[in-house]
Amino acid sequence: MEESSAGHFDALLYLSFGGPEQPADVRPFLENVTRGRNVPPERLDEVEQHYLHFGGVSPINALNRDIIARVEHELKRRGHDLPVYFGNRNWHPMAEDAVSRMLEDGIRRALVFPTSAWGGYSGCRQYHEDIARAIEAAHAGIELIKLRHYFDHPLLIEAFADAIRAARDELPAPLRETARLVFTAHSVPESADAAAGLPEEGGHLYSRQVHEAAALCAGAVGRNEFDVVWQSRSGPARIPWLEPDICDHIEALAARGETAVIVCPVGFVSDHLEVVWDLDTEARETADKLGVAFARAATPGTDERFTTMIADLIDEALSDREPTRSGSAPQRGSSTNGAPCAVGCCEMPRRPGH
Numbered sequence: 001m002e003e004s005s006a007g008h009f010d011a012l013l014y015l016s017f018g019g020p021e022q023p024a025d026v027r028p029f030l031e032n033v034t035r036g037r038n039v040p041p042e043r044l045d046e047v048e049q050h051y052l053h054f055g056g057v058s059p060i061n062a063l064n065r066d067i068i069a070r071v072e073h074e075l076k077r078r079g080h081d082l083p084v085y086f087g088n089r090n091w092h093p094m095a096e097d098a099v100s101r102m103l104e105d106g107i108r109r110a111l112v113f114p115t116s117a118w119g120g121y122s123g124c125r126q127y128h129e130d131i132a133r134a135i136e137a138a139h140a141g142i143e144l145i146k147l148r149h150y151f152d153h154p155l156l157i158e159a160f161a162d163a164i165r166a167a168r169d170e171l172p173a174p175l176r177e178t179a180r181l182v183f184t185a186h187s188v189p190e191s192a193d194a195a196a197g198l199p200e201e202g203g204h205l206y207s208r209q210v211h212e213a214a215a216l217c218a219g220a221v222g223r224n225e226f227d228v229v230w231q232s233r234s235g236p237a238r239i240p241w242l243e244p245d246i247c248d249h250i251e252a253l254a255a256r257g258e259t260a261v262i263v264c265p266v267g268f269v270s271d272h273l274e275v276v277w278d279l280d281t282e283a284r285e286t287a288d289k290l291g292v293a294f295a296r297a298a299t300p301g302t303d304e305r306f307t308t309m310i311a312d313l314i315d316e317a318l319s320d321r322e323p324t325r326s327g328s329a330p331q332r333g334s335s336t337n338g339a340p341c342a343v344g345c346c347e348m349p350r351r352p353g354h
């Protein structure tokens, strides 16, 4: 998009994934997430149990409400009159409802902050689709401009780096320096990663950004050795997803004699279910069983720098200035009313039988 996003905005739409808030929500939420996506029912049964283990309540909505309160406070402090609306892709409050409330309140032009820092279909283009769907449902004129990818924003990297240091300090002193530093992000189908970004830039935008963010965090804590692994794979077993999985990786580390890991969930902004189940429960149990000391770095959502980053991204959009960033992988993500970032960006290949 060549057009400028600078100028006046009436509001901020905080757009996230959504999660169930009571046991009865779990199944319909999972149906929403996986509609048309060929996820086997056995996988849904399994994931349903993870949610029920936590009383059918995902922490994600409460965490997002907490971040929103901080953002509102920071925007006021900076003198911006930008009310913040909350909408999700998969559960209430839904993006459609947020946009219809915005219209009722007279909002005509708003910025959108997505809780995904990344490019790729699930992390970027699907949020554009959510925006387009919400506008269509509202049957009224509104301009929604999504903010850019922030995977390499220096404030995000610093928040993760401090969290890694704090996790390291939870380990027994003799293990701190030798503990393996392992970054993890949500797996996606290999085909989705290959199609992420622009074909002429080589695709693989999501995994490239994850590797870059990991390298920046590792550099910030003075390490040049680290691993990037994946978690929370879904879909049928016959379809390849990004690997290795975090638990398999911990097993491989144990087999070659490693005695401690620091796991940094670089792919996520808050301690939602994929973090508290897949890492704090499954990965930790795997490590315990193998006698590998385990420490998990905090996610950045509740770090003050995360709020500052959101406000800085807004100020950047308002003034149309160059992005503040530490990396060099392609960085897009900003477009109006759900248009793709560029022609062919994160275009999912049509798979027969889907």
Ligand SMILES: CC1=C(CCC(=O)O)c2cc3nc(cc4[nH]c(cc5[nH]c(cc1n2)c(C)c5CCC(=O)O)c(CCC(=O)O)c4C)C(CCC(=O)O)=C3C
Residues within 6 Å of the ligand: 017, 018, 019, 020, 030, 033, 034, 037, 039, 043, 044, 047, 058, 059, 060, 115, 116, 117, 118, 122, 123, 186, 187, 188, 189, 232, 233, 234, 235, 267, 268, 272, 273, 274
């Ligand atoms: C890249 C990516 C992110 C990071 C970017 C971002 O943050 O957006 C992310 C985040 C999240 N994923 C989440 C939860 C789930 N993801 C699922 C399924 C899937 N995720 C995928 C990708 C991603 N997911 C994909 C390719 C699928 C397969 C189905 C499909 O092609 O779309 C399923 C279905 C069941 C299953 O796991 O099989 C669930 C329940 C939660 C909320 C947790 C909570 O409730 O607290 C969050 C933040």
Ligand SMILES: [Fe+2]
Residues within 6 Å of the ligand: 186, 232
């Ligand atoms: Fe997911």
